[in-house]
Amino acid sequence: MTTSDMTADGTADEGPESRRLDGNAAAGPLRELFSVDIIAAACTCAHCGGTTALAEHVLYADAPALVLRCPSCTGVVLRYASAGGQARLDLTGARLLVLDLAHDGRPG
């Protein structure tokens, strides 16, 4: 699957010839994603459909977890917390994140 196969409505065109692999096969591509500065990503809000850079979202620092809300509709798009040696990331409110990658796989 490439990014062009994924649409803003959260679906992906897997095609009839798609192979089904163990989730471990996603480790490489996901390592590329989570090694970048995610705050530069353009985020499509699952609540209102608006697209805004994560850096322009509203952070509620007093919440028990880090909570980023959409600047248009105030819907929660991202929650993050770490405790006890575990990190928890909830992107339920983010329909799509788009990051520009340079040719070497780093953000550019």
Ligand SMILES: [Zn+2]
């Ligand atoms: Zn929104």
